Amino acid sequence: MFLFFLFLLLPHFTLSNTIILSQNKTLLSQNQTFQLGLFNLEQQNQLQPRYYLSIRFTSLPSPNIIWVANRNKPISSLTGSALQLTPTGQLLLTQNDTVLWQTKNTLDESPLPQLNLLENGNLVLETKNGVVLWQSFDEPTDTWLPGMNLTRVHNLLSWRTLTNPDNGFYSLRLKPPNYGEFELVFNGTVSYWDTGKWTGGAFTGVPEMTVPIYRFDFEDAYSPMASFGFSERALENGVRPPTMFRVEPFGQMRQYTWSSQAGSWNMFWSRPESICSVKGVCGRFGVCVGDVLRVCECVKGFVAVDGGGWSSGDYSGGCWRGEKVCDNGDGFEDFGVVRFGFENVSSFRAKSRSLCERGCLNSCDCVGLSFDEKSGFCRNFLGSLFDFQNLTALESGGGNGNVLYVRVPGNVSEGKIKGWNGKVLSGVVIGCVLFLVLVLGVVAVTLVVLAKRKRLKKENGLEEDGFVPVLNLKVFSYKELQLATRGFSEKLGHGGFGTVFQGELSDSTVVAVKRLERPGGGEKEFRAEVSTIGNIQHVNLVRLRGFCSENAHRLLVYEYMPNGALSAYLRKEGPCLSWDVRLRVAIGTAKGIAYLHEECRSCIIHCDIKPENILLDSDFTAKVSDFGLAKLIGRDFSRVLATRRGTLGYVAPEWISGVEITTKADVYSYGMTLLELVGGRRNVEAPPSSGDRKSDCETGDKWFFPPWAAQLIIDDNVAAVVDKKLGNVYNIEEAKRVALVAVWCIQDDEAMRPTMSMVVKMLEGLVEVALPPPPKLLQALVTGESFRGVKVDSSNAVSTAGSSSFCDNMEVSVADSESCIGEVFSPPDGIVNVR
Template sequence: MQVPPMFVLLSSVRINTNNDNNNNNFSGSTLRLLENGNLLLLTQNGTVLWQSFDYPTDTWLPGMNLTRSRSLISWRTKTDPSPGFYSLRLRPPDYGEFELVFNNTESFWSTGNWTGQSFLNVPEMTIPYIYRFDFEDPFSPSASFGFSERALENGLEPPTLFRVEPFGQVRQYTWSKQSRSWNMFWSKPEKIGQVRGLCGRFGVCSSDESDIAISVSSFCDCVKGYEPVDVEGWRNGEYYGGCKREDGEICNVSDGFDDLGFVVEFDMFNASSLRTKTRKVCERECLNSCNCVGLSYNEKSGICRNFYGSLFDFQNSSSSSDGVLYVRVPKEKEGSLMKNRFNGKVLVAIVIGSAFALGVLVVSLLVLIKMRLKKKGNEEDVSVPILNLQVFSYKELQLATRGFSDKVGHGGFGTVFLGELSDSSLVAVKRLERPGGGEKEFRAEVSTIGNIQHVNLVTLRGFCSENSHRLLVYEYMQNGALSAYLRKEGPSLNWDVRFRVAIGTAKGIAYLHEECRCCIIHCDIKPENILLDNDFTAKVSDFGLAKLIGRDFSRVLATMRGTWGYVAPEWISGVAITTKADVYSYGMTLLELISGRRNVLAPPSAGGGENNGCETEDKWFFPPWAAQQIIEGSVAAVLDKRLGNVYNIEEARRVALVAVWCIQDDETVRPTMSMVVKMLEGLVEVNVPPPPKLLQALVTGESFCGVKADDSETGVSTGGSLSVTNLEVSIADSESYIGDILDVNVNVR
């Protein structure tokens, strides 16, 4: 558009075309907004006078380069665009990695150094579905890093951006045409509680730390006995001012301590340590000093640490080795009204009479409260049935797990500990990290999980919902997770077990998709969530903790809990998520199961000369190479070498082909999980699938190390168009499964 005479641009170049002596120099200038979001001020001959990409704010768009002098700075709040407290910048003095910085001084997360293809701490970059990264002159003051969108063969180029949020995370968003909104796909740090300075003095990160789509209005709480310094700012999501004591921070030896549970200490100033036999000794030491604001105590070691000044940046921990944090808080007012100066017989009479009256009142109140609680409990039991689930107290589970000392696993939803109940049965106790929702919502979710019973799903035995504690008690799987058998130095599974695991896992997922009252999309199928009992029967875990949706698959899920390396392409493209996303993840897991290795390993160039388990450089990202070998008929090349020649050739071929069908680009071409079960059991004949074009496209980019394109007659090609290929599968009862690869229509009849 033509710049009007009154146009004024105030910046470091300070251009003013109105009443300016140099007005003629800008006569006829134009202001142009490019497709990539760059705003240009151009002269008549096209010279760029100014462009917005040179002055980044909080948003990073494709085509924009960040340099030593160009960094992203967050907004102050969601509604206040003034500069905030968080920035993403190239870390000085080497400029070979990015870091997130609080208040321009304190770094709390970094990408790790550039390896030539990715950053060490961002393994997601090894699977660049839609990005091409370009790092010019890394490890020098002239370093410049940018990214562009990768053109895929299916033509999908969803608008995308990165943004440093007011609450300290850097997030990637993609645009969804269906919902007409930006969907958050990726964030670092993954947990809100890991952000530096978010909640200020005596503020506690109270969010569900595994929920990457959390509302900005619910990040922080003040500890008990404290209140926000800036109440209005707190309401607007500006927590940095922190909290203050409600009683004006009066030093009082009768103060108490609030148990915040196991915490990671980020920044606790002026700490003193001592070894004591009991926490009471530690508390007395703290109460004797007006500057002592809290303490941590580890029952195992007996180590007590007293903290002085202020407490910043503490978050929930999953490890008992961190110790329990006790914050000094005002003791509840009790007995203060009984203080008086009366004495003698008058005082005795008053005390006795008051005690009697108070006793009658207390008994009456207890009876009334008990009746109301019973009524409320009956109403809640009717609305939220718990079936045969056992309700545990927090103390019971503390004893069963020996103080949560034996950690056996950790995931996005929480930490798992081994426990032994009073009946001597072993259980796995999952302690949820800062779960969202209230008591009623939690019991409703537990009720849903408790209703789900299948031989290939982990059974929920009970739960605990006491104060802020949320724990789930599962049956214990003696042989652990499938992931433990995917390391060369670890134990191995024979072929019969692997085949049973493949079928059992498929049956468990199929039950979630098609046989439950509410269709459940797991969203996180991976070896860590496939557990093996004493007979090596596969059982899918964590299914009830994913989002529950109805059978209307047009709804777009707002969050994604999947793991890179297993997520389907539609997560990134912004289209609706269906059960076929689980099918894709299952296919990736099948490749790992039959090969006895992980799909993504550190490339040789990033491992200091070691190949980290990769025989050749082109196999460090396994799926494209494996898919090519399977399609060409070289299934044996993909199988785990530890199997030797002891495996069923037909079963191995069937599993391998099913895996490639499951990881097809277009979800409509992938089979359903019930169809997968039939394929694996030999009820249908499985033909050779087409190559997953997206995987092939990934490995042809300049910034990606992987399998090279093959122009042979096998059809494994990354360029041009594929010929029309039909898959026809016949079943004994004449059922057919027909998929047209170009028209992407699947019919089951």
């Protein structure tokens, strides 16, 4: 009887199943945004393919996989593999009748439910009446999409590596016990970052998380629960760029937004900001270096436990020193001040570090030590060390307060001397005899070699004290550059840092040679700063090719920009840039400055952002020049910034007030430049036509453009500001966005100005740009009114409003819509003085 019933059931499983997918067949969403199929996620390893039932963006590049079903049970071959739907409403992923993944039974009766892939990326099994029986949004993997709710039971779990979707070590979950914020967790237990509390509209720790987040709160019989989701916000013309959050295999949470203009994913933000702050990212005895191509390395003398894993980005296996764990010949590697985790520690006092080391060497479990010479406090670390982060190298200081010495094998130890024996002593004696015999010859040869080396050092720009400039810079002699520039005869431009000349090298390469006028420090300091500048490379930064430091001559050799400086295109008689080029220049310049501020090893504040320092290559790609020179010439700011006498120009208010200068000073200067780019005119020039203003000063008067433009932009009259040479051939929505960003950048309070990385996102349309308040200081300069109780200095003379003699004689005149009133004192160094 049992076999009879079993026979009746078998066709129900084998013959009545509906095959949804097999081999290369796929299921598309209605508008073909998403695609469900059996995809090989390890394209580089064709010998051992691994297929997964996955949902991905159809036409977007990686990262595009948003959901994986069989993440821990890959399919080795498409032959005999299929996604089936049983009569009981159960999805089965099978390979040769072996079930690799399945959902629960959802029906006890027909008709069969339908499987649909929605436009939001959700795979839904539903009845014909629209009742959802199962959906992929209830079983998320590592990606959070709009419309998906994350709850106490619905967490995100990272992939093992970038190409291996096996369960990783990092998860994003609602933080217990109140579940009112998210946290990142290592190995399911150790929390190392959280979003901060929910304020009703945002998380306190992630102000960049600007997508519309919504929260549900309810209680069950056991504990309160919260559910967070986010929805897409329609942008211009109803276009919704794809947006998603991902927990990366290396433990960071990132938000990605698709940029149609760039044709790639834009990483909007990531947390923790430093990958070295992620718990367990490099495993035991692994050192986090944080480079893009090399996140981790092993402690000296150790090797990776899983070499293949390390090559694919999985560093979790950590490092080990080999089979021989304990050796009397071990030594200690000075690791600097570090932050690290440890399992056990033995503490005691010792009179010297050698006694502290002896205590560690006496125990095979001891893997490292620290010793405080002042207190004599010794700590021996037992077991394993992990989460290394060298704070000394990062110039952060702190850590545990002492230098860490890691126990390493004797063959890599520095300074660990083994005991002497007879054989060693005999060898030393023989060596000494041979040395005495050959000493005269060796001395002679050494003198010759040293003389030659000294000559080569001088030719290659090496200092006798061991300073080595960057390898990609050429050291020129003054005579070479004098010949290349034909005696410095063809002048390209002049600025606060020096004069630029066009030159042609011996290999016919055209270059721009900048002759610095006031370099600070000596030759060693100059070479050190030039070395730093030479190592900075970005598509939107002018490349330094070489330098000259000979006697009192200090010159820099740059790549030549055939289309010159942006300033040449902001003159009435100058050529006109199309709107598309202007937008590319605005975004490219912002990216270059953002790189200096946020992506270099040391933050670089430019201090002199203006159109003259924004150069255009043959494709009109914007490249920022003169970065790093403020420090190179000794930060003589009062003279450097006075590049155009009588011009308010680009100087942020904090320069005037004397407070500490931050990167926001560059943001202000960039905003001023952006206004010029939109308006196609300089900040200080002849006034606009009478149609724009009711009255003007007489001919020859100068007019300050930014306050007038800022007010029109805030009043939604951007068309009046846009360069008239463009006519109507420009995108008005893009122009409004760029103009609003400019006004945000020139806010009086530097805290209100966006960072340059945020400026890039605003310009690319990834962030909505709100209406900014009017900059009060600029208005004060126009009207002559006080600003925060500070009166604009009128030291030159008190004039009568609208007086023609005043307009003729003052060095900077700014006028409002009624008349030419107010004045700004311009002292001899050209800096605006507001007291």
